[in-house]
Amino acid sequence: MSELVIETKGLTKEFGSLTAVKDLNLKVKKGALYGFLGANGAGKSTTIRMLLDLVKPTRGNAYLFNKDIRYHRKEILRKVGAMVESPSYYENLTAYENLEIIRRILKLERKEIDKALEIVNLSKWKDKRVKTFSLGMKQRLGIAQALMGDRELLILDEPTNGLDPAGVREIRNLIISLPEITGATVLISSHILSEIELIADHVGIIHNGKLLFQGTLEELKEMGNREIAIKAQPLLEAEKFLRNKGYDVEMREGRLYITAERINIEEVNREMVLEGFGVSHLSENKKKLEEVFLQMTGGIEG
Ligand SMILES: Nc1ncnc2c1ncn2[C@@H]1O[C@H](COP(=O)(O)OP(=O)(O)OP(=O)(O)O)[C@@H](O)[C@H]1O
Ligand SMILES: [Mg+2]
Numbered sequence: 109m110s111e112l113v114i115e116t117k118g119l120t121k122e123f124g125s126l127t128a129v130k131d132l133n134l135k136v137k138k139g140a141l142y143g144f145l146g147a148n149g150a151g152k153s154t155t156i157r158m159l160l161d162l163v164k165p166t167r168g169n170a171y172l173f174n175k176d177i178r179y180h181r182k183e184i185l186r187k188v189g190a191m192v193e194s195p196s197y198y199e200n201l202t203a204y205e206n207l208e209i210i211r212r213i214l215k216l217e218r219k220e221i222d223k224a225l226e227i228v229n230l231s232k233w234k235d236k237r238v239k240t241f242s243l244g245m246k247q248r249l250g251i252a253q254a255l256m257g258d259r260e261l262l263i264l265d266e267p268t269n270g271l272d273p274a275g276v277r278e279i280r281n282l283i284i285s286l287p288e289i290t291g292a293t294v295l296i297s298s299h300i301l302s303e304i305e306l307i308a309d310h311v312g313i314i315h316n317g318k319l320l321f322q323g324t325l326e327e328l329k330e331m332g333n334r335e336i337a338i339k340a341q342p343l344l345e346a347e348k349f350l351r352n353k354g355y356d357v358e359m360r361e362g363r364l365y366i367t368a369e370r371i372n373i374e375e376v377n378r379e380m381v382l383e384g385f386g387v388s389h390l391s392e393n394k395k396k397l398e399e400v401f402l403q404m405t406g407g408i409e410g
Contacts, residue, residue: 143308195250
C-alpha cells in the first residue's frame with residue numbers, strides 16, 4: 109500500500125455557471141513526480157489553488173498528508189512549497205535578500221538559503237538584483253522560494269511557462285532532480301505533453317475541468333489502439349485476407365497496418381503463414397503519446 113500525499117474527493121469549483129473543476133479525484137503517491145497535464149483553461153491552477161486553500165471548493169474535499177486542508181491549513185502548508193502561476197519576488201532586492209525574507213518568516217537557519225540557491229544553481233548570482241535576472245533565473249528563484257524549509261511536497265504550476273528552449277531544458281532538469289535532492293513529492297502542471305512525458309512518472313490529465321486519466325506514464329502509453337506493421341507477399345491478397353478476418357487494415361508505402369485495441373501479433377503471423385503468405389516483417393509500432401492524448405481529449409484546445 110502506498111501512501112497518498114494528495115487526495116481529493118469530488119473536488120469541484122464553480123465560477124457562476126462555469127464549472128472550472130468537476131468532481132476531481134486526484135491521487136498523488138508519496139515520492140511521485142506527478143505531471144498534471146491540461147490545456148489552457150482546463151482547470152489546473154484552480155485545482156492547485158484549492159489544494160493550497162487559496163480558493164474554496166464549491167464542493168468536495170482536498171486532503172494533503174491525509175488531512176483536510178480546510179481544517180488543518182497551517183499544519184499542512186508548513187510542509188508544502190509552492191509556486192502558483194508565476195513567482196513573486198522583490199525586483200529591487202537580490203536573490204539572497206528575497207530568500208532572507210522567507211527565511212525570517214519561516215524562522216529557518218541561514219544555511220537553508222545557501223542550500224536552496226545551490227539546488228537551483230543561482231549561488232553565483234545571489235547578490236544580483238532580481239530585476240537584472242533572465243526569465244529562467246526568476247523562475248529558478250521562484251523554485252528556490254518553494255524549496256525553503258524542509259518541504260515534503262512541492263507544487264509547481266507551469267514552471268516552464270514562457271521560457272525559451274534552453275530555459276525549459278534547464279528547469280526541466282532541475283525538476284527531475286528535485287525528488288532525489290529534496291526527498292519531496294513533486295506535482296508539476298503543464299499544458300505541454302512532451303514536457304510531462306520527459307519529467308513525470310505519474311500523470312493526471314485534466315480536460316474541461318474533468319480528470320480523464322490518472323496513472324503512470326507507462327499505463328498512459330498502453331491506452332488506446334495498438335498498430336501492427338506487416339510486410340507480406342502478395343500484398344493485395346494479404347490485405348484482402350486480413351480484412352476478411354475482420355481486421356481494420358490500411359495500406360501505406362508497401363506495408364499493411366492493422367489497428368485495434370487488442371491484437372495478438374503471433375496470432376496474426378500464424379494465420380497469414382498458414383494461408384501461404386510470405387511474411388517478411390511484422391512489428392508493433394510504438395504509439396506516440398501524442399496520439400493517445402489526442403484520442404483521449406479530442407484535441408488539446410478543448
Ligand atoms: N476567479 C475566477 N473567476 C471566474 N472564472 C475563473 C476564475 N479563475 C479561473 N476561471 C476559469 O476557470 C477555468 C479554469 O481556469 P484555470 O486557471 O484553472 O485553468 P488552467 O488549466 O490553469 O489554465 P492555464 O493553462 O491557462 O493556466 C477557465 O475557464 C478560467 O477562465
Ligand atoms: Mg494555470
